[in-house]
Amino acid sequence: MDQLRFDGRVAVVTGAGGGLGKAYALLLGSRGAKVVVNDLGSGRDGSGKSNFADAVVKEIKDKGGVAVADYNSVVEGEKIIKTAIDNFGRIDILINNAGILRDKSFTKMSEQDWDLIHAVHLKGAFKTTHAAWETFRKQKYGRIIMTSSNAGLFGNFGQANYSAAKLGLVGLANTLALEGAKYNIKVNTIVPTAASRLTEDILPPEMFQAMKPELIAPVVAYMVHESFEDSGAVIDSTLGFATKTHLVRSNGAPLKKKPSDEVTIESVKESWSKVVNMNGAKHLQKIADVTLDLVDKLQEFEERSKLDSERDSYWTTYAYNAKDLVIYALGVGASVSNASDLKFLYESHEEFSPLPTFFILAGMCMEAPVVQNAMPPGKHADFTNILHGEQYIEFVGDFPGTEGAFTTRCYVVDILDKGSSAVAIVNSEIYQNKQLICRTQQHIFVLGQGGFGGPRNSKLAVGVENAPKRAPDAVVEQRTAEDQAAVYRMSGDLNPLHIDPNVATASGHQKPILHGLASLGFSARHVLAKYSNNDASNVKALKARFVKPVLPGQTLVTEMWVEGNRVHFQTKVKESGNAVIAGAYMDLKKVSSGGAPAAAAPASSGGALKSDALFAKIQEEVKKNAAKAKAVNGVFVYNITENGKNVKQWTLDLKTPEVYNGAPKSGKADTTMTISDEDLVQVAAGTLNPQVAYMKGKLKIAGNLMLAQKLGPLLKSEAKM
């Protein structure tokens, strides 16, 4: 990097007779600046006289620099600035560094102690800066440094006067940064901790030795260089280390429940934990942002209150990223052994997507006592007596992306009395940037808590739909893993019923049961793959009832029926024959028939494969791409499999280039690629990235890896067929 220089610039450094100020003056002087070395020449309490400034000037001059000494007090700051103008005709840089201490505990602090400190630090900085300000404005250039202290930012015993003045300087810099912005005047604050006359007998000797002002001087010099762009920054530096400090604001909280309520001391106490909760605290750049933030929050409060006045609601937030999507997909049985699942498992996949059922999680409001607080008198609900009964999700706005944050409103719309048990119907509205993205509805079955004389049915319940009587149009089966619930829990539902054998047996189950939403996630994936080409954004709504628990390790069999844009489905456990999900459906914007297989080993893939026609197409493509093929120059063998068995073998001899139906005519295969028929169909249909099929197909490389990689582009062109 080119040396950062200050040629042609005039710098005033106050308190430059020793310590930090001296280090700043020497460094700037050595880099071409003409320096006014100001120093009153007093001890650290402001008493005594010396000629330190002359010594510094001499040192600068001895090294070929230009400098002049100034012995005025900063309280008469205009005289110091005059020294610069009189000697050098201009001023570009002002470093307000001069300072003294009058440390005393507050009890012993006199008004004089207070005034003297404020006069030197705060008023002194005001006087010098004010004197230079007009020149800076006129020449549209100025670099100003205020010197603050951690004593000001955090407080320090015995330094009430000094702390107040030091934080005052941050306030001064903040405002001057704004007022100077359009004149290219940058005003920043340094918070140095260095060995100086101020700290000499306060710091332990070893630390005092190490805290060299020379380690801070380059930071300050950079902050007054013409290339420095920040303004209003507070930079803490010591021991060759620098950090930025700024204020942050909590999200805050309304101090009342409804806009019409009074704010009382009690309501303030009730809200206090939210007021001081710093989770998600933000740094606001300017005072206008503070006002906007407040207006925004008040508007949100009004809007929420309108909704809350209809029903008592709980508001929660839910943030997710790619990792959450992948963990969820694993929890609902997506597997790399099925190439079409990769888009749900691999964050760098070109079609990486959330599964549609993932967004049910944002509506769960697991942390809120939403059901508990809505139970009729004498009835209770907690994790020991609830079962997930039904689930609904409907997408209203744009399909959400692969990361985001939602605000969710959760409220109970009805508590039904089903005789011995109760059913709580919980609605959720899920918003992103104030836009409604989706709605969900959960039916929570509360065992043994019925009989309170409530309604048996609700008009507000989204109903289940019986499947057609005919044989299913498609069936997909997939075994859940023994650890399925343990994986699914990581998406947020930590109900011990799904992991703790004692809790499970106490609730009457032989072992921990699978989350209802995990089983639903499996079946929804099967439908999505079969009838929506795995396109999650094609889903409009989904409804299901959990009719019997599923045990991890059991095999789920999803039966599907297409009726218009609705795919009815129900799910059975293969081992017991029991229906576990019933009355379920997925509404799609568009139904695509015979789509991708969802499970690793589908029971019925639906529709015969036209591999011969496909073979002809690939042959044509290879001929079309003969030049490329020759460049690849390899022999590849495709094993065509059906239900796990090799049924056919094609050889792609790119040396020739030709495709053979059967064993290679000549030469040995360089690469053997096993792609299932289904994947090959998808590649041909352009719905499966050939590279993905390629990765999934157990690629055995007999030649070299480069060769295998070169095959990628060729397969890509085949995908366009």
Ligand SMILES: CCCCCCC[C@@H](O)CC(=O)SCCNC(=O)CCNC(=O)[C@H](O)C(C)(C)COP(=O)(O)OP(=O)(O)OC[C@H]1O[C@@H](n2cnc3c(N)ncnc32)[C@H](O)[C@@H]1OP(=O)(O)O
């Ligand atoms: C806000 C916080 C939320 C927390 C969310 C959840 C946290 C999760 O960790 C919890 C889970 O995932 S639990 C696991 C998944 N769920 C299950 O396994 C439940 C399976 N279902 C059953 O066992 C029975 O259906 C059973 C036991 C539910 C009902 O069986 P029965 O008692 O035999 O009922 P039945 O006699 O057939 O019918 C009685 C009335 O109830 C209605 N009904 C039946 N099943 C229902 C169900 N699943 N959901 C809603 N209502 C249901 C019936 O229609 C009937 O009403 P009516 O007589 O008016 O027709």
